[in-house]
Amino acid sequence: MADQTLPAQIANQLRRDILRGVLRPGMSIKERDNAEKLGVSRTPLREAIRILATEGLVELRPARSPIVSMPSVKQISDEVEVLLAVEKLSGELACTRATDEDIAALTAIVQVMSDQFDILDAVEMFEIDMSFHAALARAAHNEPLADIHCTFLSRLWRSRFLAAIQRRNRERVIDHHSHIVDALRDRDAPAVRDAIGVHLDHLAEDIINVVAREIAEASDGANRKEDHETTSLRA
Numbered sequence: 001m002a003d004q005t006l007p008a009q010i011a012n013q014l015r016r017d018i019l020r021g022v023l024r025p026g027m028s029i030k031e032r033d034n035a036e037k038l039g040v041s042r043t044p045l046r047e048a049i050r051i052l053a054t055e056g057l058v059e060l061r062p063a064r065s066p067i068v069s070m071p072s073v074k075q076i077s078d079e080v081e082v083l084l085a086v087e088k089l090s091g092e093l094a095c096t097r098a099t100d101e102d103i104a105a106l107t108a109i110v111q112v113m114s115d116q117f118d119i120l121d122a123v124e125m126f127e128i129d130m131s132f133h134a135a136l137a138r139a140a141h142n143e144p145l146a147d148i149h150c151t152f153l154s155r156l157w158r159s160r161f162l163a164a165i166q167r168r169n170r171e172r173v174i175d176h177h178s179h180i181v182d183a184l185r186d187r188d189a190p191a192v193r194d195a196i197g198v199h200l201d202h203l204a205e206d207i208i209n210v211v212a213r214e215i216a217e218a219s220d221g222a223n224r225k226e227d228h229e230t231t232s233l234r235a
Helices: 006-020 031-038 042-054 073-097 100-116 122-138 143-155 157-164 170-185 189-200 203-234
Strands: 058-061 064-068
Touching (some): 006 031, 006 122, 006 157, 042 058, 073 143, 073 170, 073 189, 073 203, 100 122, 122 143, 122 170
Antiparallel strands (some): 058 064
């Protein structure tokens, strides 16, 4: 992270706080409090928040503190459809366009996941996992496609993390990615598409279930808060 700008480093820390639930959907991100916590001035913090806003993790509000986004189930469902289509197309194109260096880089990522699976925490493993999918998209050597993948991967970052930890096990993390690389090494486009499908078959359902549950919990919490405030006023 040493080569990142300060706003990018701050964005990375806030992004991890969002994944870990330190900053939950609907929570406001207070500039002063977070700047003091991170030991930075407000200017790079604002820039970091803008980065997260472009990724869909944060919602900017005029004259008010930004909040952690809570997208609707419909929005998430639509974005998952796009991401799945892009990942499968990227894999197919990579079969004819990926260089030996691209495949070696993907193999190295899988090796890191295998070596570190029992050591890294869920967020760190997830970040490595997503680096594999980003590298696969780049291996298609189609810049607009890679840009689309990056955009939708960012928008689904938190919900994909929540879905991933529901199914975190060595077989899914290591074997599934290994099968994708093996098919890519064989330049077998149908096998790559099938391997990606096996890996991501449950993604849409898992993400939608997680997001729907989270929205319901947030609604219940808001209702309980409203009932408590009403009771207090009557008292």
